[in-house]
Amino acid sequence: MNEQETRQVWVRGIRIEAEQIRSFELCPLAGEQLPAATAGAHIDVHLPNGLVRQYSLLHPGESKAYMIGVNRDTASRGGSSYLHEAAKPGDVLTISLPRNNFPLNEEAAHSVLIAGGIGITPIFSMVQRLNQLGRAWTLYYCTRTEERAAFLDALKALAATTQTAHLHTVFDQVPGNQMLNLAELVQGSEAEHAGAAHFYCCGPGMLLQGFEQATAAIPAERVHVEYFSAPAIASDAATETFSVTLARSGRTFQIPAELSILEVLLSNGVSVLSSCREGVCGSCETAVLAGEPEHRDAVLSAAERAGNRTMMLCVSRCKGTSLTLDL
Missing domain, CATH: 3.10.20.30 (Beta-grasp domain)
Structure with a gap:
């Protein structure tokens, strides 16, 4: 990444948001400004151990500081483990300018959002933006337990501010809770909103695969996904070299x-x-x-x-x- 595409920031604060999840407040150095990012955008974080990792920005339109949420992945290859174990307030990091491969359609009559685990990070920014615009939304937030649900209090507060916002939580390791039925959810939302809703999903691979199957009949321009890693794709190339x-x-x-x-x-x-x-x-x-x-x-x-x-x-x-x- 060339020099014009990066900024240096310092870690102003680190906060525990849920079990295994911390947020990091990244502030520009003195005299500098950060470009405001749109809902769903992410940045690259260049870590001192040589790794580069992508993290969604939690608050759209913010330029005084960026906030990212990081899950301590048990299979970490050195990214989330470094941030959880070694990063401290005052550290200086290099970041990219924001990019958005998961943009929010701000004109949609209704937005249906599905988040699994740390996939809530871009979805959280979308919900904030939808509230700012006065747009209707429904969020299905899936985690193993309530203790692993980051930003839950803030989401509840956002949902409580308007009658057109709805928050549903699914804790799949809590006795008595049922797994989210994506096919029923999508079919019901299509019927309720007369085929005008936009659908968003971010989370682990199995959730995204189920989401794509459930939304296969919906026009592609109304279906939006963001993967943490590219799904395996069988090669149909005529030649490998x-x-x-x-x-x-x-x-x-x-x-x-x-x-x-x-x-x-x-x-x-x-x-x-x-x-x-x-x-x-x-x-x-x-x-x-x-x-x-x-x-x-x-x-x-x-x-x-x-x-x-x-x-x-x-x-x-x-x-x-x-x-x-x-x-």
């Missing part, structure tokens, strides 16, 4: 089966913006001038994939023998 030509320099590279386009370009000194390397952050999105990509990311919509105008270099490949990129 292909060539990539960079239109601006005229250089051509062979991409072997075991390496990504991004890895090959970086190893050959080509400067490419990148972050997650898992197809979820959108930072390495690059225009395609010729050839047909095999999309493996979790960022582009179905229509964007069909258009084949851009691709994510960190995970996507080629359906033919060659690609030409705007690099």
Whole structure:
């Protein structure tokens, strides 16, 4: 990530929000300002241990400080564990400017939002924005127990301010609680709101897969998801090895089966913006001038994939023998 795309911030405060979840308040250095972010946006956080992780911003429109929520993942590869165990007030971190791959449709007649676990972070910002706009919303918040439900008091307060806001909690490890029936939920919402509702979901992979199945018959422009990691996609590429030509320099590279386009370009000194390397952050999105990509990311919509105008270099490949990129 180049210098113009980053800011330095300092950790002003750390707060326990729920079991295994902490929030971090990130303030700009003296004399600097942060750009206001839209609901659903995230930032990259560059950690001192060399890792880069993506975290959703909790409060839309805020420029004095950014707030992120971080779940202490038991399978952490060093991101959430560092923030929970080593980060302290006063630390200086480098962050990216906000990006939004999970934007809120602010004109929707009704928004139905489903959050699983730490997937509440972008959804929380959406609910705040919808309240600011006076828009109707219904939130289904799923966690194992109430103790693991971050920002629950704030969500209850938001829901209590208007008759067009509704909050439903599902604690699936509490005796007597039933799992969320996504098919019934979606069908009921479609009927109740006369096919005008927009649906949003963020959470673990199984929840997102169930959500996509339940919303398969709904027009794609009304269905919005955000993955923590790109779902596994079976390859239908005609060839595993292909060539990539960079239109601006005229250089051509062979991409072997075991390496990504991004890895090959970086190893050959080509400067490419990148972050997650898992197809979820959108930072390495690059225009395609010729050839047909095999999309493996979790960022582009179905229509964007069909258009084949851009691709994510960190995970996507080629359906033919060659690609030409705007690099």
